[in-house]
Amino acid sequence: MSSSERNLVTIVCDPEAANTAETIEGLLKDLGVVTEVVSRFEDVNPDSELTLVLQAEVRGEAFNTYALEQGITWLPVQFSNSAGRIGPIIVPNCSACFECVQLRTRSHGLPLLESKSTIFDLSWSVLSGIIAIEAVKWITRQTNSFPPLSLGHIIEFDPFHLQGDVNPAYKLPTCPSCGARQQAHLAAQSWQEAELVLEP
Numbered sequence: 406m407s408s409s410e411r412n413l414v415t416i417v418c419d420p421e422a423a424n425t426a427e428t429i430e431g432l433l434k435d436l437g438v439v440t441e442v443v444s445r446f447e448d449v450n451p452d453s454e455l456t457l458v459l460q461a462e463v464r465g466e467a468f469n470t471y472a473l474e475q476g477i478t479w480l481p482v483q484f485s486n487s488a489g490r491i492g493p494i495i496v497p498n499c500s501a502c503f504e505c506v507q508l509r510t511r512s513h514g515l516p517l518l519e520s521k522s523t524i525f526d527l528s529w530s531v532l533s534g535i536i537a538i539e540a541v542k543w544i545t546r547q548t549n550s551f552p553p554l555s556l557g558h559i560i561e562f563d564p565f566h567l568q569g570d571v572n573p574a575y576k577l578p579t580c581p582s583c584g585a586r587q588q589a590h591l592a593a594q595s596w597q598e599a600e601l602v603l604e605p
Contacts, residue, residue: 469503492555
């Protein structure tokens with residue numbers, strides 16, 4: 406794999422959505438990052454170091470399933486009017502998946518972001534800069550000492566009101582998508598009674 410393939414970032418974006426990939430793509434290309442923009446999941450380049458999924462408030466759950474099956478490392482980006490939610494970076498079979506994050510978000514009473522047909526463009530531009538920085542930190546993590554903040558965290562930021570928060574994102578053991586109990590059998594247990602149930 407060449408160095409340009411290792412620095413490839415794919416952006417999954419609905420071309421009809423209000424928050425498009427153009428700003429992020431331009432910022433990444435200015436930094437020398439090879440960038441591809443696709444609209445279909447199956448067009449994601451398997452050599453991508455990171456896949457940014459815009460409109461994750463709409464497409465996140467479906468892409469989560471696809472990414473877990475294909476082993477794709479990705480960064481969900483949710484945006485509603487002027488506020489955004491970035492992350493966490495999802496590494497299949499290693500970190501919390503998108504469903505883990507959504508379930509924990511709901512359990513903590515945080516509102517889910519809803520897709521809007523119109524957005525505050527200046528807020529999207531500011532958030533795009535943060536997304537580009539996080540992508541660059543990820544693809545250069547072997548050579549720099551600044552890991553992306555979105556690794557293991559959700560970044561919530563409202564550029565219009567200049568308010569933000571960073572929250573940890575933990576794997577959910579009972580997650581139906583990636584948790585230890587996702588399959589219809591008993592989870593591994595340390596006590597002997599489990600063997601009694603599993604014997605014919």
